[in-house]
Amino acid sequence: MKFVAFERSKQGTGASRRLRNAGKAPGIVYGGEGQPQLIELDHNALWQALKKEAFHSSVLTMELAGKESAVLLRDVQVHPYRQQILHVDFLRVSATHKIHMKVPLHYQGEEESPAVKLAKCLINHVQTELEVSCLPADLPESITIDLSKLEQGSTLTLKDVQLPKGVEAVLRGHTAEGFVLVSVANPTVEEAEPEAEAAPAAAPAAAPAAAPTGDKK
Numbered sequence: 453m454k455f456v457a458f459e460r461s462k463q464g465t466g467a468s469r470r471l472r473n474a475g476k477a478p479g480i481v482y483g484g485e486g487q488p489q490l491i492e493l494d495h496n497a498l499w500q501a502l503k504k505e506a507f508h509s510s511v512l513t514m515e516l517a518g519k520e521s522a523v524l525l526r527d528v529q530v531h532p533y534r535q536q537i538l539h540v541d542f543l544r545v546s547a548t549h550k551i552h553m554k555v556p557l558h559y560q561g562e563e564e565s566p567a568v569k570l571a572k573c574l575i576n577h578v579q580t581e582l583e584v585s586c587l588p589a590d591l592p593e594s595i596t597i598d599l600s601k602l603e604q605g606s607t608l609t610l611k612d613v614q615l616p617k618g619v620e621a622v623l624r625g626h627t628a629e630g631f632v633l634v635s636v637a638n639p640t641v642e643e644a645e646p647e648a649e650a651a652p653a654a655a656p657a658a659a660p661a662a663a664p665t666g667d668k669k
Contacts, residue, residue: 453506454513454520455497457481460490468539477537481514481523484544491516491542498537502528509555511545511588522588524551545588552622553591554581559634561600567636571604574637582610583622590618599634608634 460471460478468478477495482488501507507525514523527541545551557580567573582595597613610621610631623631 453501453504453510454515455493455501457491457493457514457516459517460492463490472536472538477540479540479542481516481521481542481544484521484546486544489516493540495537498540499535502537505556506593509553509591510593511551511591512542514542522547524553547588550585550587551591552583552585554583555592556581556594557633558594558596559599560596561598562602564600565602567602567604567606572639573604574639575599575602576635576637577633578635579631579633583624584615584619585622586619590616592616592619595619597633602634602636604636604638606636607632 457479463478471478471492472495475495476492477498479491479493480488481491511522511524513520522545523542524545525540526543527539529538529540530536531538557577559575559577562568562575565575568575584591595613595615597608599608602608609629610623610633611628613633615621621628621631
């Protein structure tokens, strides 16, 4: 994905506020061999780009002052209740240096799996993204995982998944066998409530007592 940025000379709260009022979003690009550089971007174009998953997980091409460079989106600050970007950070990347990036996981085929189709189990996506290490050219926009063979009572770990060529998982103390991606839960069975016992039959009403008969005079 490609976007255009412009050089920004002024910094500070007041300058950033004026930029936002003018429909711009302030930002910065840093890392690599160059010095950190203040930039500004068209706010509406950036807002639309941020809605795309690939903008968050891909190597981007930034055009700045007529030159193109490869960057990664590193941070976005958004107003707490307005649709307004307050600041954005980009990191320069080198084609020869590995990068760390979180990549979305896309699951497919679970409705056709024996666990769902036959056993009516519930599928729990434990992980929705995976941190990976790779060269920029090998970075995938997402990783698709097939769940069509899931069985009742099983789990899917990272050991069961073939990652794209050149891509390694960053496990941070975990093992591939212990890093659970998906778990299968048995369906919940609602127990039938016991039928209420029949109410005891009401006792027959007692006959009214006969009035006492007095002596005739």
